[in-house]
Amino acid sequence: MALRLNLYHEIERDKRAKSRDPLKLGILAVLFAGAGMLSYYFWQLGVLRGVEQDYRLTRAQFEELVPKAEAAKKSEQEWANVVKAKERLLERMEERFYWAPFLAQVSRVVEGDVQITKLSGEVQAAKIRRCNIAVEGVAAGHDPRKTAEQLRVAIRDELQTRFRVVNATFRTLEESPTPASINGKIQGTALFQIQIQVASGEEAPPKPPTRKKR
Amino acid sequence: MKLGKEETKRLFLAGTFALAVVYAFFNGLLGPVLRDQVAKRKSIAELAPQIQAAKLALAKAQESEKAAQSAKDVLAQIAQMTPHGAPVAWFPPQVAAAFKTEGSDKALTRLVGETPEKEIAGYDRVSWAIELPRIEFFSFGQALAEFENSHPLLEIYSLSIEGNREAAETQRVLMSAQHLIKK
Secondary structure, three states: OOOOOOOOHHHHHHHHHHHOOHHHHHHHHHHHHHHHHHHHHHHHHHHHHHHHHHHHHHHHHHHHHHHHHHHHHHHHHHHHHHHHHHHHHHHHHHHOOOHHHHHHHHHHHOOOOEEEEEEEEEEOOOOOEEEEEEEEEEEEEOOHHHHHHHHHHHHHHHHHOOOOEEEEEEEEEEEEEEEEEEOOEEEEEEEEEEEEEEEEOOOOOOOOOOOOOO | OOOOHHHHHHHHHHHHHHHHHHHHHHHHHHHHHHHHHHHHHHHHHHHHHHHHHHHHHHHHHHHHHHHHHHHHHHHHHHHOOOOOOOHHHHHHHHHHHHOOOOOOOOOEEEEEEEEEOOOOOOEEEEEEEEEEEEEOHHHHHHHHHHHHHHOOOEEEEEEEEEEOOOOOOOEEEEEEEEEEEEO
């Protein structure tokens, strides 16, 4: 077995000791960590620049849009008023009570043995157009009361073709001592007053029932 | 490996320095950057719904503007239906012309009142009392139909037709009407 002598063992030991020097290793570790931290810092700085750019764009958009939206909201109120005025006007035009067709309907059912002496009516200003009309006149015939009744029913039936609600009732019906001559025949007469109520338009839908608290 | 006294001291100093550097890095360099990022992101998140709401409001306003434009056209057409000037100057002659029939007396039209219309801005509600002392029922009915159709903003609120005592074939008519007139 050959004998091997290391005459540099002291120099090598010093070298090994130097390479394991904790100070040197520490400095290397600190430098490495420092480089990593700086890289991370610059990366985050880049991210911040991006976020700042987004923020600037968002802010610019906000500053451009919000005043426009506020101005639009103010104008919207004016426009809403214009639309409301138009709707209200059209509503008024469409829902008004037309007297001419009403008079035509009434005159259509008045026979020769009836004379209308007065007709007066009033429309109530509401969503449901209710109209109260009083028709006064003289009915003649063998049975003048029956003639007046036939007129009342005829008026009611005729008006029901146009109006949603129709009521026709006698306010007064009494025989008159004054006879009338119809086609040369003297006949008895009756004075009548018929009260007519008609309604048109749509009623507001009923409110939904509220649940009682227990 | 055994550290000498001097080396331990140097290591302790290096460690302290490293800690100080780490603290300074996180507190003085990275900290403000991260805080700034969070603050900016928070601001963006706060602005986003406001921008969205503003966009919606603008879109809604555009729709309303379109509707208002068509409503304005309709209102302009309606406004053209009534002549300019004081109603009392032009309405009574219109009534007289409308109910002028053979054998009828002149229509008497009286201005009863004039109030601003509450529900429709820019319009006045003008009330009239109209008297037709002598008319013939059937020609009156025709004239009334034409009158109602040619005055869409007018509504007759009450009407009374009564036979004339002195001329049995004629009637006397009283009407009260309300007219919406643009100011």
